[in-house]
Structures are given as C-alpha cells and as structure tokens.
Amino acid sequence: MTSASLGKTGESTNTYAGHRRPHTHTQRGPAWASTAAKIGWVVLLAISTVGVLNHLLAVFTFATAGQEQQMFALFAGINAYAIAVLASPYRQHQVWAWLITWLEVAAFASALPLSGGDVGLGYLVVAAIAALAQLATLPSFWSRPTAQR
Numbered sequence: 001m002t003s004a005s006l007g008k009t010g011e012s013t014n015t016y017a018g019h020r021r022p023h024t025h026t027q028r029g030p031a032w033a034s035t036a037a038k039i040g041w042v043v044l045l046a047i048s049t050v051g052v053l054n055h056l057l058a059v060f061t062f063a064t065a066g067q068e069q070q071m072f073a074l075f076a077g078i079n080a081y082a083i084a085v086l087a088s089p090y091r092q093h094q095v096w097a098w099l100i101t102w103l104e105v106a107a108f109a110s111a112l113p114l115s116g117g118d119v120g121l122g123y124l125v126v127a128a129i130a131a132l133a134q135l136a137t138l139p140s141f142w143s144r145p146t147a148q149r
Contacts, residue, residue, distance in 0.1 A: 030093050033139035040136030045086050047130050048104065051079035071114070078107045090137075098134070098141045105130045 032038040055076035063069040082104040089097035108130060111123030 036136045040133035043133035048082040
C-alpha cells in the first residue's frame with residue numbers, strides 16, 4: 001500500500017510497506033536538466049514522427065523502384081524505432097537510449113551520399129538539427145551520479 005505525505009522538511013515522500021523515501025522525480029520520469037534539454041527531446045520526437053510519416057508516404061506514393069521503396073521503408077523503420085525509444089527509455093534518461101538515438105542522426109546524415117542533390121542536402125540539415133537537439137539533452141543523461149544510470 002502506498003501513500004504520499006510531506007516529510008519533516010516539507011518535501012514529498014512515498015510510503016510503501018512502512019518505508020519512507022523522498023520523491024526523486026515526477027510520475028512521468030526524471031526531470032530534464034534544463035529547458036533546452038526538454039526542447040531537444042521534443043525536437044527529436046517531432047523529427048522522428050514527421051520522418052516516419054514522410055517515409056511511409058514515399059513508400060506508397062512516389063517510390064518507383066524496389067530499392068527506392070526498400071530505402072524509404074528502412075528510414076520509416078528507423079524513425080519508428082526512434083519514436084519508441086524517445087517515448088519511454090529516453091524520457092527516463094537511460095544512457096543506452098541516448099547513445100542509440102545517434103543511429104537516427106547517422107541515418108539522416110548518410111542520405112547525402114546515397115541520394116545527393118537537394119534531397120540529400122535536406123537530409124543533412126535534418127541530421128544537423130537532430131544532432132543539436134541530441135546534444136541539448138546531454139546534461140540530463142550524464143550529469144547524474146553513476147548509481148542512477
């Protein structure tokens with residue numbers, strides 16, 4: 001049985017089976033280290049969401065060759081995986097989630113040599129924005145004590 005109360009210092013505590021411990025984070029997960037970190041997370045989530053929708057649309061509308069459809073499907077899968085990671089483990093500041101999210105950045109950056117031209121340049125710009133957003137979240141993952149990682 002759990003109950004919330006205020007401790008002697010006025011901080012909120014949890015009581016579970018007679019044990020009291022202070023709240024270390026909100027119900028949704030640990031707090032972001034800064035507003036920039038939270039904005040970075042939102043930007044990454046938006047890029048991933050738009051990416052999966054854009055690439056699925058490409059698979060079913062204007063991709064003509066089998067390889068082109070496979071490439072768009074691969075990008076949609078990478079974006080969908082990024083959404084799954086960003087929605088939970090990333091938001092809980094699990095270090096592996098921060099590290100694995102660089103794969104999406106690398107995928108966007110790799111489109112320049114694969115497609116070239118203006119399209120490739122557009123992917124490179126998205127990769128740069130995603131990299132900046134990812135770096136904005138860095139303090140939320142690495143400024144905590146090792147025991148909490």
